[in-house]
Amino acid sequence: MIDIKLLRENPEKVKNACKNKQVKIDIDQVIELDRKRRELIQEIEKLRAEQKKLGKDQIEQAKGLKNKIKELEPELEKAELNFNILFSQVPNIPLDDVPVGKDALENKVLREVGKKPNFNFKPKDYLEIAEKLDIIDIKRAGKVSGSRFGYIKGELAMLEFGLIQLALDITKKQGFIPIIPPVMIKPEMMKAMGYVERGGDEIYYFDKDDLCLTGTSEQSIGPMYADEVFEEKDLPKRYVAFSTCFRREAGSYGKDTKGILRVHQFDKVEMFIFSKPKDSQREHELILSIEEKLMKELRIPYRVVGICTGDLGDSAAKRYDIEAWMPGQDEYRETHSTSNCTDFQARRLNIKYKSKNQISHVKTEYVHTLNGTAFAIGRTLIAIIENYQQKDGSIKVPKILRKYIRFKCITIK
Numbered sequence: 001m002i003d004i005k006l007l008r009e010n011p012e013k014v015k016n017a018c019k020n021k022q023v024k025i026d027i028d029q030v031i032e033l034d035r036k037r038r039e040l041i042q043e044i045e046k047l048r049a050e051q052k053k054l055g056k057d058q059i060e061q062a063k064g065l066k067n068k069i070k071e072l073e074p075e076l077e078k079a080e081l082n083f084n085i086l087f088s089q090v091p092n093i094p095l096d097d098v099p100v101g102k103d104a105l106e107n108k109v110l111r112e113v114g115k116k117p118n119f120n121f122k123p124k125d126y127l128e129i130a131e132k133l134d135i136i137d138i139k140r141a142g143k144v145s146g147s148r149f150g151y152i153k154g155e156l157a158m159l160e161f162g163l164i165q166l167a168l169d170i171t172k173k174q175g176f177i178p179i180i181p182p183v184m185i186k187p188e189m190m191k192a193m194g195y196v197e198r199g200g201d202e203i204y205y206f207d208k209d210d211l212c213l214t215g216t217s218e219q220s221i222g223p224m225y226a227d228e229v230f231e232e233k234d235l236p237k238r239y240v241a242f243s244t245c246f247r248r249e250a251g252s253y254g255k256d257t258k259g260i261l262r263v264h265q266f267d268k269v270e271m272f273i274f275s276k277p278k279d280s281q282r283e284h285e286l287i288l289s290i291e292e293k294l295m296k297e298l299r300i301p302y303r304v305v306g307i308c309t310g311d312l313g314d315s316a317a318k319r320y321d322i323e324a325w326m327p328g329q330d331e332y333r334e335t336h337s338t339s340n341c342t343d344f345q346a347r348r349l350n351i352k353y354k355s356k357n358q359i360s361h362v363k364t365e366y367v368h369t370l371n372g373t374a375f376a377i378g379r380t381l382i383a384i385i386e387n388y389q390q391k392d393g394s395i396k397v398p399k400i401l402r403k404y405i406r407f408k409c410i411t412i413k
Contacts, residue, residue: 001087001090002014002093007030007090008031008034011027011031014027014093017091017092018091020100020309021309021310021312022310023091025090026086030090033086034087036083037076040075040076043072044072047065047069047072051065051066088348092314092316094309094312095318095340098307098312099306099307099308099309100308101308102310103308106311107306107307107308107321108305109304110303110320111304113292113295113296113301113303113304116327117301120391126328129328129395130156133393134153134154135152135154135155135156135410136150136152136260137151137153138258138259145264148249148262148264150263156385159397159401159405160381162404163375163377163401164269164375165404166297166375166400166401167375168240168269170297171238174238174290175236176238176240177239178242179239181217183217183243183244184213185211185212186210186211187212189220189226190219191348192345193315193348193349194313195314195315197314202247203215203248204247216243216270221239221272222272222345225274227350227351228351229354229364230274230351232276235274235353236273236279237274238272238273239271240374241269241272242267242268243267243270244265244266245265245268246264246265247264248264249263260378260382261379263378266377268373268377269373269374269377270372270374271338271371272369273287273371274346274351274369276368277365277368279368280368281340284318284339287370287372288304288372291322291336291338292304292322294374295336297400298400299387299400300324300387302324303322303325305320305323306320312339314344315339316339316341317339317341317342317344318339319337319338319339319340320338321336324380325387326382328389333379333382333383334379335373335376336372336373336376338370339370343367344369345369351366351367351369353365353367384398392412393412394410394411395409
């Protein structure tokens with residue numbers, strides 16, 4: 001959630017942020033609900049203060065005050081509930097340098113990196129190549145699980161393990177701690193991370209267990225420190241996680257229905273950082289630099305995209321995407337994303353740190369949280385297949401991965 005002081009002191013900024021993020025919410029109503037609940041709190045506190053002043057012989061007056069408080073408490077409870085429901089729908093405020101735009105069509109390409117492969121043949125789609133090599137099986141996955149699933153087999157499965165190890169090697173050098181998080185979390189934790197108010201249709205929820213499957217390991221790493229306080233010296237705290245992720249893809253009906261580009265289950269290596277507020281923009285650039293290094297190590301052409309306000313999502317204050325060149329599809333497709341969520345998630349999770357000023361006064365402040373993709377495995381495998389395909393239908397293995405998997409090429413058996 002945003003700082004409530006900002007709502008009270010600068011409502012126009014909040015209104016403008018909602019407008020730019022394409023979020024329809026009546027901010028004036030939120031302010032009015034806040035005013036009403038604050039009045040009720042003050043009135044109840046005043047009555048309780050009067051209670052304390054009464055003598056033991058003022059029994060009737062004490063009863064009258066007690067009854068008034070009892071009458072007001074349900075009103076306050078209702079006012080708090082109404083306010084919290086609406087206030088939780090207010091998205092994070094975009095940073096000043098985020099481009100204003102309605103949707104993904106207005107995102108800004110910041111740079112293109114790498115030379116696109118120049119084939120002496122017409123490049124094929126990854127699925128055509130992979131099925132001939134028997135390294136992806138969509139048909140049998142459909143028989144077992146339905147649409148948007150796939151078996152990753154043989155050498156391609158080995159490539160996945162190579163990608164995981166590469167991501168760990170590079171992130172560990174930057175102080176990231178490897179972690180394998182739970183893939184099922186409580187609904188209140190999912191909500192606190194900002195994934196329920198808009199986008200909740202993407203979440204798999206098990207009613208009997210009251211648990212949600214995570215769509216990214218960010219959703220379970222963030223709540224690790226809920227209601228805790230970091231020591232300033234322990235920040236930034238950087239994690240790199242491997243997990244299987246699950247998404248219903250409810251909002252993508254009819255898109256990319258064939259293959260493994262957009263699936264219900266996929267593996268991912270994800271970075272997550274808890275930082276001091278003054279360091280979060282620097283940490284965001286660090287994540288982006290790691291993402292770019294990984295793509296450069298694989299020698300896959302890519303472009304960096306600055307995400308506009310209308311495509312940011314609720315939690316993010318700023319976001320970059322990386323899109324890999326897919327020659328078989330003749331277009332760039334998203335493979336990485338990194339977001340600075342400032343203190344939006346930390347406020348909802350109540351995660352703080354102790355800070356000292358120059359005269360050694362200790363106070364607690366909310367941390368900032370950041371996340372970023374190291375590898376979305378399926379999409380990275382697609383990029384490798386399409387960029388490293390050969391005329392004879394084989395696939396060369398990127399040099400950086402050969403030390404992990406001990407073969408140079410995937411060929412037809």
